[in-house]
Amino acid sequence: MKEFAITPQKQSNFSQWYLEIIKEADLAEHSPVRGCMIIKPHGYGIWEKIQEILDKKLKETDHENVYFPLLIPLKFIEKESNHIKGFAKECAVVTHHKLKNIDGKLVPDSPLEEPFIIRPTSETIIGNFYSSCVKSYRDLPIKINQWSNVMRWELRPRLFLRTSEFLWQEGHTIHETQFEAKAHTQTMLDLYSNFIENYLAIPVFKGLKTPDERFPGALETYCLEAQMQDGKALQAATSHFLGQNFSKAFNISFLNRNGQKEFAWTTSWGISTRLIGAIIMSHSDNNGLILPPLIAPKQVVLIPILKQKNLNDKIISLCKKIKTILLEHSISSFIDQKDENGGEKVWKNIKKGIPVRIEIGPIELQKHNVSVSCRTWDPLKKIELPIVRLPDNILLLLKNIQKDLFQNALSRTIKQTISIYSLNDFHNFFSNNAGFAISFWHPNANNHPLFAKYKVSIRCILLSSQHEGICPFSKQKTYNKILIAKAY
Amino acid sequence: MKEFAITPQKQSNFSQWYLEIIKEADLAEHSPVRGCMIIKPHGYGIWEKIQEILDKKLKETDHENVYFPLLIPLKFIEKESNHIKGFAKECAVVTHHKLKNIDGKLVPDSPLEEPFIIRPTSETIIGNFYSSCVKSYRDLPIKINQWSNVMRWELRPRLFLRTSEFLWQEGHTIHETQFEAKAHTQTMLDLYSNFIENYLAIPVFKGLKTPDERFPGALETYCLEAQMQDGKALQAATSHFLGQNFSKAFNISFLNRNGQKEFAWTTSWGISTRLIGAIIMSHSDNNGLILPPLIAPKQVVLIPILKQKNLNDKIISLCKKIKTILLEHSISSFIDQKDENGGEKVWKNIKKGIPVRIEIGPIELQKHNVSVSCRTWDPLKKIELPIVRLPDNILLLLKNIQKDLFQNALSRTIKQTISIYSLNDFHNFFSNNAGFAISFWHPNANNHPLFAKYKVSIRCILLSSQHEGICPFSKQKTYNKILIAKAY
Numbered sequence: 001m002k003e004f005a006i007t008p009q010k011q012s013n014f015s016q017w018y019l020e021i022i023k024e025a026d027l028a029e030h031s032p033v034r035g036c037m038i039i040k041p042h043g044y045g046i047w048e049k050i051q052e053i054l055d056k057k058l059k060e061t062d063h064e065n066v067y068f069p070l071l072i073p074l075k076f077i078e079k080e081s082n083h084i085k086g087f088a089k090e091c092a093v094v095t096h097h098k099l100k101n102i103d104g105k106l107v108p109d110s111p112l113e114e115p116f117i118i119r120p121t122s123e124t125i126i127g128n129f130y131s132s133c134v135k136s137y138r139d140l141p142i143k144i145n146q147w148s149n150v151m152r153w154e155l156r157p158r159l160f161l162r163t164s165e166f167l168w169q170e171g172h173t174i175h176e177t178q179f180e181a182k183a184h185t186q187t188m189l190d191l192y193s194n195f196i197e198n199y200l201a202i203p204v205f206k207g208l209k210t211p212d213e214r215f216p217g218a219l220e221t222y223c224l225e226a227q228m229q230d231g232k233a234l235q236a237a238t239s240h241f242l243g244q245n246f247s248k249a250f251n252i253s254f255l256n257r258n259g260q261k262e263f264a265w266t267t268s269w270g271i272s273t274r275l276i277g278a279i280i281m282s283h284s285d286n287n288g289l290i291l292p293p294l295i296a297p298k299q300v301v302l303i304p305i306l307k308q309k310n311l312n313d314k315i316i317s318l319c320k321k322i323k324t325i326l327l328e329h330s331i332s333s334f335i336d337q338k339d340e341n342g343g344e345k346v347w348k349n350i351k352k353g354i355p356v357r358i359e360i361g362p363i364e365l366q367k368h369n370v371s372v373s374c375r376t377w378d379p380l381k382k383i384e385l386p387i388v389r390l391p392d393n394i395l396l397l398l399k400n401i402q403k404d405l406f407q408n409a410l411s412r413t414i415k416q417t418i419s420i421y422s423l424n425d426f427h428n429f430f431s432n433n434a435g436f437a438i439s440f441w442h443p444n445a446n447n448h449p450l451f452a453k454y455k456v457s458i459r460c461i462l463l464s465s466q467h468e469g470i471c472p473f474s475k476q477k478t479y480n481k482i483l484i485a486k487a488y
Numbered sequence: 489m490k491e492f493a494i495t496p497q498k499q500s501n502f503s504q505w506y507l508e509i510i511k512e513a514d515l516a517e518h519s520p521v522r523g524c525m526i527i528k529p530h531g532y533g534i535w536e537k538i539q540e541i542l543d544k545k546l547k548e549t550d551h552e553n554v555y556f557p558l559l560i561p562l563k564f565i566e567k568e569s570n571h572i573k574g575f576a577k578e579c580a581v582v583t584h585h586k587l588k589n590i591d592g593k594l595v596p597d598s599p600l601e602e603p604f605i606i607r608p609t610s611e612t613i614i615g616n617f618y619s620s621c622v623k624s625y626r627d628l629p630i631k632i633n634q635w636s637n638v639m640r641w642e643l644r645p646r647l648f649l650r651t652s653e654f655l656w657q658e659g660h661t662i663h664e665t666q667f668e669a670k671a672h673t674q675t676m677l678d679l680y681s682n683f684i685e686n687y688l689a690i691p692v693f694k695g696l697k698t699p700d701e702r703f704p705g706a707l708e709t710y711c712l713e714a715q716m717q718d719g720k721a722l723q724a725a726t727s728h729f730l731g732q733n734f735s736k737a738f739n740i741s742f743l744n745r746n747g748q749k750e751f752a753w754t755t756s757w758g759i760s761t762r763l764i765g766a767i768i769m770s771h772s773d774n775n776g777l778i779l780p781p782l783i784a785p786k787q788v789v790l791i792p793i794l795k796q797k798n799l800n801d802k803i804i805s806l807c808k809k810i811k812t813i814l815l816e817h818s819i820s821s822f823i824d825q826k827d828e829n830g831g832e833k834v835w836k837n838i839k840k841g842i843p844v845r846i847e848i849g850p851i852e853l854q855k856h857n858v859s860v861s862c863r864t865w866d867p868l869k870k871i872e873l874p875i876v877r878l879p880d881n882i883l884l885l886l887k888n889i890q891k892d893l894f895q896n897a898l899s900r901t902i903k904q905t906i907s908i909y910s911l912n913d914f915h916n917f918f919s920n921n922a923g924f925a926i927s928f929w930h931p932n933a934n935n936h937p938l939f940a941k942y943k944v945s946i947r948c949i950l951l952s953s954q955h956e957g958i959c960p961f962s963k964q965k966t967y968n969k970i971l972i973a974k975a976y
Contacts, residue, residue: 031613032564033557033604038617041552041632048553064529065536069521070558070606070637070653071580074587074594076520084589092559092604093584093596097641099562099576099605106562106572108581108603115596116521116580117587118558118606125519129526138827144529149558149637153585165558339626 004286005351014230019159021280024351025289028159035157035164039273042352045297046276047167051147053199053294054169054271057191063145063171068125070149071116076124079249083124086216090153091117092164118151123217123242123268126172127250134174134264136255141184142174160277161234161488168272174252174264178243181265182220185241188269189222192237200275201292201405202226202282203413204236205436205483207460212447215268219243225459225483227413228281231434233459233485236278239269277488282409289353290375292405293398300326300333300394301354305342305361315360322358322370322390329391331398350379355401356394376401422472423450426484430454434486438462441482445473451484459483492774493839502718507647509768512839513777516647523645523652527761530840533785534764535655539635541687541782542657542759545679551633551659556613558637559604564612567737571612574704578641579605580652606639611705611730611756614660615738622662622752624743629672630662648765649722649976656760662740662752666731669753670708673729676757677710680725688763689780689893690714690770691901692724693924693971695948700935703756707731713947713971715901716769719922721947721973724766727757765976770897777841778863780893781886788814788821788882789842793830793849803848810846810858810878817879819886838867843889844882864889910960911938918942922974926950929970933961939972947971
């Protein structure tokens with residue numbers, strides 16, 4: 001029987017397997033602050049890659065970074081009624097600004113005149129600010145972005161997927177016309193889908209949330225839904241057309257080209273550390289994490305095999321030389337010099353998902369070769385590559401791993417996604433399968449009791465549907481198709 | 489009489505001038521959350537440059553980035569008695585995790601069993617975490633860093649210098665020996681001083697804080713003190729040797745090389761958005777901000793002068809071409825295409841402190857020249873430079889601006905710093921001058937009443953003192969010299 005590095009295996013207990021991957025790859029831990037997480041260097045390294053790539057794309061599309069306060073005055077969220085309803089139930093409230101020591105116990109002191117909440121999102125504080133900046137159509141558009149921590153109190157936390165505090169990127173824009181704002185909402189959805197497919201190697205469905213699932217205060221919420229290996233959906237990004245709701249609540253008005261006062265049109269959009277959960281659940285196997293090369297903090301690990309003392313210095317210096325050569329070809333690598341034996345190092349780096357492993361020992365030294373393995377191969381498979389032209393070969397391997405991961409995820413998603421046309425199809429699919437069902441759907445059909453029965457939900461109304469059909473829930477004609485799945 | 493862009497001038501009202509610089513350079517604003525600030529794109533761009541450069545240096549010296557929770561359980565800060573005393577008086581306390589709507593007003597709901605404070609710093613939550621990770625000397629050293637927001641409730645806020653919430657970098661390390669931890673504390677102080685002098689162009693004094701001024705819980709706090717143009721001191725960075733205080737409070741212990749259990753030795757060190765205040769007060773003039781080229785978000789502004797409609801397209805396309813050529817030489821630039829006239833654009837970019845301005849209009853187009861001005865020159869001075877070999881010339885100008893700014897700040901600091909040897913010298917200096925006084929000082933001399941009289945304080949015990957002298961306050965022999973100044 002074949003042994004694997006991760007127990008339980010994903011086939012037997014996917015959710016426990018997920019947590020074991022996080023533990024064995026040393027990505028994150030639960031913190032003593034309920035619902036919050038400690039993101040360890042390897043996990044944070046993935047987030048830094050996400051930030052680096054996405055930040056560049058946001059700047060190239062003329063967004064500027066800013067920083068707004070962590071705390072939101074209550075009167076701000078009181079101004080948009082849907083926004084209150086959405087966030088009042090799950091927010092951390094700051095009520096005091098001192099502690100006093102009573103018999104060695106610290107208790108809150110000096111109550112604030114007005115409590116604050118820790119930002120669950122920043123539309124309101126940003127809206128309040130821009131109400132005084134925006135005067136004329138000449139001041140528009142305003143396109144800003146913020147990398148920050150946010151907090152939405154979470155009673156059933158799950159590392160990366162649902163945590164009370166998480167890290168994210170929140171973009172906010174203000175436009176002169178409805179058309180421009182709507183177009184920007186979609187532009188950002190496209191930017192996210194390109195990023196998630198091309199860098200994280202995760203195929204996504206683009207869609208529009210139904211009214212029940214909209215962002216609190218939005219007129220339209222667009223989303224990307226990705227299928228995890230267990231067939232469940234994970235919402236990977238959202239982009240909101242806020243209409244004039246926030247500009248009316250905060251009085252962001254301007255003189256338009258006809259000299260008339262008008263309320264501005266706003267958007268907001270974001271991705272979060274949840275994407276790290278998506279990477280884990282899209283690509284990992286029973287030997288641990290698998291990282292797409294373009295998002296791996298380090299693409300290559302150099303493992304010196306130090307068996308003969310007299311050769312150790314030569315091996316280490318060859319590793320250093322290779323590291324430098326790889327860097328000249330924009331391949332990031334590190335030398336694993338930890339005081340462990342070769343086998344321990346190999347398995348540790350497999351579990352961490354490092355895309356390519358290069359082993360260099362006495363034999364390789366003698367033959368002017370290195371032994372190379374890819375994380376997507378069988379752990380025992382190695383090939384010998386000459387040191388000359390190594391970077392070109394490694395670049396090719398990295399490119400192939402990236403491509404294969406996307407192709408595998410895409411094939412799996414296609415395989416686990418079917419079209420259904422009747423309630424009978426619905427029954428058949430969800431009693432026997434995990435995965436996505438695509439169905440015609442008329443907006444008049446509210447959530448059918450079948451959804452609750454199978455614990456599935458409408459993930460989104462697909463943007464790509466163009467043909468007419470019959471909604472099996474309302475029996476009405478419709479052009480809409482929805483994506484139905486269990487969700488994270 | 490010469491007119492200036494900023495009113496009041498720095499000679500007449502330095503502190504109001506400082507606020508006007510921030511406003512006119514569009515760096516930041518006070519927020520509706522008392523004591524917190526909104527950092528606008530130009531201000532945040534400076535912070536991003538600080539992050540980019542310093543983060544690279546921290547990674548090169550083997551520090552890894554992590555993220556720890558925003559909230560600190562009260563029982564954690566109860567564990568280190570000096571730490572409590574230091575932070576209990578100024579912290580934001582989270583006591584509830586919901587809001588309820590009573591007659592349209594939101595009030596805190598669902599009290600937490602144990603309140604949390606928003607991190608004023610992270611030693612305790614990090615210490616608690618590493619208590620379970622560190623087992624053997626083989627696990628050490630641990631060298632981590634976090635870029636985050638922190639909160640220390642501030643009743644007299646001042647943009648960038650004292651705000652309730654600020655952004656910072658906090659490094660935390662755990663070592664096997666006292667020697668190694670102490671050495672690391674100084675290594676990081678040196679790293680900071682090199683960064684601040686070479687990139688921010690601000691000369692600094694290195695010193696050790698007196699016991700009264702130490703970080704709460706530290707055995708030794710090292711600092712960098714910089715002199716602002718008004719002669720006041722600004723603490724630009726700190727590095728703390730924490731001894732075993734936090735490792736005892738949190739039980740970070742390990743088996744040492746002799747197989748005995750020992751408490752680890754820890755350090756922490758940080759810089760914050762306060763450095764933006766230091767840049768402003770070190771270099772700016774009565775026409776606005778002046779940014780050292782190495783820290784300027786954009787080093788060059790290209791100003792198209794569009795006076796003849798038929799030439800506009802050609803001018804814009806020449807600007808774009810130059811922007812691309814500059815980028816190939818690693819010079820960052822932007823084209824100011826705002827709908828304003830040339831004079832407005834010139835003054836706006838002067839106030840924003842952009843190091844080099846390049847104007848391109850019909851005349852320049854015809855002569856294959858550009859008009860170039862440096863922010864450190866008289867605003868009216870321009871030179872003509874041929875477009876061929878422009879990048880080399882601009883690189884030279886940027887290098888000179890960087891060098892001149894440091895030299896000017898150094899000359900000014902030297903001019904405004906004197907040695908004093910008696911109480912009489914003390915009286916004479918501080919009744920007539922703003923600036924730094926250096927004096928011999930024996931640790932037995934507590935703060936002399938003269939310090940309060942002149943509202944000055946001991947900024948630090950200088951690290952460079954090597955000769956013996958008499959402390960004018962205690963009349964005792966000593967090797968210590970202190971830096972005395974008014975401080976921000």
